[in-house]
Amino acid sequence: MKLLALMAFIIIIANPFLSINPEKGDEKKYMREWWNIDAFFNCGKNFSVTASFEYERETPAANLFLTIFDHDSNKVYDLGAYEESIDKLIVEKNVVRYEDCWIKIGNVYEAYFERKGVELYIKLEAMAPMQKIAAGIASNLPFGFGYYNYTFISKCMASGWIKIDGSKSNFTGIGYYEHVYGNWSYNKPMRFFSGNVLKDYMALYKWWRENMSIDFKNFTIWTNNPFGYDWSWGFFDNGYTLFFGNIPFWIKNVPMGIIYLYDGKKYHEFKLISYEYMEGKYYNGSFFPTKFRIKAIDGGSTLILNFEMKYKPHIYEDRLSSHYWKNLILYECPGTIYGWLNGSKSIALNGKGEIEIERQNSIFDYALLSISLKFPYPFGIELYFLSYLLKLSLSMQLYLAPPFFNFSFSKIG
Structure with missing residues (x-):
């Protein structure tokens, strides 16, 4: 050995x-x-x-x-x-x-x-x-x-x-x-x-550990992987411009993203703290967020932005010659970017930009399992499972205090 x-x-x-x-x-x-x-x-x-x-x-x-x-x-x-x-x-x-x-x-x-x-x-x-x-x-x-x-x-x-x-x-x-x-x-x-x-x-992990925090009360694993990305370039009414890049990981609670906000004098580097996919489209085995929100920090400043695709998208697909990897899909569309920057003063940000989502999809297609622990009161657990391959989603809520149970499923796609 x-x-x-x-x-x-x-x-x-x-x-x-x-x-x-x-x-x-x-x-x-x-x-x-x-x-x-x-x-x-x-x-x-x-x-x-x-x-x-x-x-x-x-x-x-x-x-x-x-x-x-x-x-x-x-x-x-x-x-x-x-x-x-x-x-x-x-x-x-x-x-x-x-x-x-x-x-x-x-x-x-x-x-x-x-x-x-x-x-x-x-x-x-x-x-x-x-x-x-x-x-x-x-x-x-x-x-x-x-x-x-x-x-x-x-x-x-x-x-x-x-x-x-x-x-x-x-x-x-x-x-x-x-x-x-x-x-x-x-x-x-x-x-x-x-x-x-x-x-x-290891260098990026050290940087991530110094700048990130994980809420293990809410834990999600999914098929999104480091061979894809979330990306955007944007510009705002006040003259600021934006670069945003995020590499998804199999564990959603491990965000590997970075933002550069240019204020006309220098770039401010923000570490991505969290992101939430709010709306999206399923396409050929993958899920593409068409509206999402991010939160990031730079020292004492907090940046919160919403990205939303607004027009007909362009989709490029490359079939991969692999027994496990099925395809690589680029989903791109212009849209709006809006939010605010909170620091020594609050600055509203309203603008536009190019939004691109790329996913490398395996033979198992898109799937996720989300676990949320609730305590001290109410005390319980919530589970959510989704599989594009199986075309279904399952949801369960189990609470001990107060007593409650619910189970449901639905078809997707």
């Missing part, structure tokens, strides 16, 4: 898969990498766009995510190209290209898209500094059993033009930029596990 343990330790520390060796001249250095922009703008009509140039060397494949939301007509333009040859994405030092579409990276970020009769040119000028997520906490962010780096600019001045439905218009608005790169696998989650990943998990 000791020999097996030692061999496992050596494999973890000296993982031969940690190095991705691209061909000479190839700038695709990681297992996965993407460059993303988001923007809300007005050109006589209200639009928003989310777009990403992405490659992944696991399949391998290239993806162009390009979705335009017409808010006034509640119409979605899905202009993306998915699971294409990885050679279609050309990665140069400061330019990334996919066919006639490109993004230039520099002091100013420019992008051009021509897809399915729609043209879009957008320029983003940074109004906030670049921020690395979890800087000072861990060297990398763990993703499942791999790792990645995540940088973003939450406030950019957006300008450009759009040609859509035969009409060309100039626009101005507000935008967002991010760059993400790293080594992780959806189909073989253990492929990039190493001692460094373990160190990052």
Whole structure:
């Protein structure tokens, strides 16, 4: 047994898969990498766009995510190209290209898209500094059993033009930029596990222990897992902007989320204390929250925000080549973000943003078991079970003081 343990330790520390060796001249250095922009703008009509140039060397494949939301007509333009040859994405030092579409990276970020009769040119000028997520906490962010780096600019001045439905218009608005790169696998989650990943998990766990509190009177386990995320970028009427990211865990009481609120001068880092899914939709084995509330703290300040999808969503699904994992689904939609910041003074926050929920679903589909202990009075227990696979939910309340019992079930989906 000791020999097996030692061999496992050596494999973890000296993982031969940690190095991705691209061909000479190839700038695709990681297992996965993407460059993303988001923007809300007005050109006589209200639009928003989310777009990403992405490659992944696991399949391998290239993806162009390009979705335009017409808010006034509640119409979605899905202009993306998915699971294409990885050679279609050309990665140069400061330019990334996919066919006639490109993004230039520099002091100013420019992008051009021509897809399915729609043209879009957008320029983003940074109004906030670049921020690395979890800087000072861990060297990398763990993703499942791999790792990645995540940088973003939450406030950019957006300008450009759009040609859509035969009409060309100039626009101005507000935008967002991010760059993400790293080594992780959806189909073989253990492929990039190493001692460094373990160190990052331990660093994040230490940070979590110092900043989080758990109420074990209410305990929930579910099939949501670290291969998915809850994400949002938003902007508010008072000029503040927001980055929100949360990695779900099999134990819901273990929130692994972070928020960056930019006030025009600096980013304030809030630790996610709790979140509550208030409304949602079931889709192909997964549950996607369409309205949720979060609570987070930064020193003596408390941030409470409500996120609500307001328009027709765009849904992307990738079938996974695994005996256990079934699919990966991205559910995205613009919406409203509102709440307040309580510190030395109370600040109301009213705004809009892009909201994205991603879930990696297993053959067992979405399920949860929630246990609530009630004491000292009333004294009892409440149980709730839900299974998308079985298409049912069960609920039970058992109280000893005062005596009470109730059991019910219903079909879902």
